[in-house]
Amino acid sequence: MGTTTLWWRGATVYQIYVRSFFDSDGDGHGDLPGVLAKLDYLADLGVDAIWLSPVHPSPNRDWGYDVSDYEAIHSDYGSTADLETLIAAAHAHGIRVLLDEVLAHTSDEHAWFRDSLTGGGKADWYVWADLKPDGTAPNNWLSAFGGPAWAYQPLRRKAYHHKFLRQQPKLNWRHPDARAAALNVLDFWLAKGVDGFRLDVANAYLHDDALTDNPVEASEAGWRWSAAANFQKHWMDSNLVENIEALDAVRRTVDAYPDRFVFGEFSEEAERSGGFADPETGLHAGYSFPLLHARKLGPDFIRRHFEMLARFERHWPCVSFCNHDVPRTASRFGDASPPLARLLLALLLALRGTVLLYQGEELGLPEADLTREQLRDPVGDLYWPAHKGRDGCRTPMPWAPGHAHGFTTGTPWLPAAPEHAALTAAEQERDPHSTLNFTRRLLFLRKAEAALRLGTLRFVEAPPPLLVFEREWDGRRLLCQFNMSDQPVAADLPGETLMLNGEATEAGLAAYGARISRL
CATH class of the missing domain: 2.60.40.1180 (Golgi alpha-mannosidase II)
Incomplete structure (x- = not known):
């Protein structure tokens, strides 16, 4: 199959943070019918696909990234029928639909973990270990969200491993039945017509079965203040070289269906964990975090990243400057002015790779400034006041002037940002020189010029x-x-x-x- 027949090469994938996109029923949070209502907007924008943030049932400890049922839709967002309706309507608009699947861990409220907790048939579907004789954690692994990456459970007199919150136990991909169950999740939704997946923390499927300590991070450059976990190299709790085996299993599952696309998030150690593998041995594509963490405007951050990617000639990258985990691009790089926002949009859409465009970036939105009382993100709660968490990029999409910027008729789950009042989609629609219309022209140019998509x-x-x-x-x-x-x-x-x-x-x-x- 020639590269020009692969729809995802050079495509623009628009990331929708469903809870903050558009509320169709006035309950304060976005939903799948809300996405359906905005398909004309997305088609006019010129995107090739949408990536929906996790839509499965979740207790929302980490806002959907703690899944309690992989085969259903969160009641806040609608139903399986709503998703099927959205897929059909998106396809009619020429837009593909990708789901965000979180398969490295589950919620502690998932039925699999409840069975594991009681020592049932799924006892080994998660990573359990004995405490040390003095009652401390089995090893030195640190959670990305603070503290030891182990939580003790008296019911089993053991501790389970969690890379993130303690309510997000690590699924044991080394257990064949657990791995098969995770892959079955992909089959379940592929059979319903989804066009592929974004895989959360695709670098973290496998752990060291001997539970060897992580080595110390010797470089002070790795000691980012916001996460104590960065005081060690995560070579044993995740990011194993053999992680590529799990990615291969995912790829084989997805490739059993025609014309599908699967890409992964490699939040750390991308080279080590298979993030830059060629498309025949790993996922179709992947993204790492240098472009998302960059803050200093200048040519160097782009040159460094693409000179690094050049070492992996067959790897097809995804490129993105913003998502639901990092501050808005226009604020991160400077004054958040429309000219700066447009510069960065032009740069992003001129780069080689599959573009991941986060909702609101096409409007040039700045980061929202929230008070502590307004935060819903556990990271903000953990590190306040030094770090306000991720809610500043998750506030409701500003659609029109008025209450909650047209996002909802009710009380929005996060406040509508005052900083966005003058940047609504409706206002920008009317201005031919707006950032929104500039983005539309850029996307039209990218589609018209194969050199921008594929060159x-x-x-x-x-x-x-x-x-x-x-x-x-x-x-x-x-x-x-x-x-x-x-x-x-x-x-x-x-x-x-x-x-x-x-x-x-x-x-x-x-x-x-x-x-x-x-x-």
């Missing part, structure tokens, strides 16, 4: 703050130029202009200027 990427030497690269496909060359600063910069501007952000003169590009031209 090679070659950096062109240019003095900072310029970032310059060429995209080429089938003899067609495009030059992509970006002024990664808030001051005008001198630059040669050859070729026919296809896209321009900011003014261009004979002298060069305006502040935050971007230009794509045909050579």
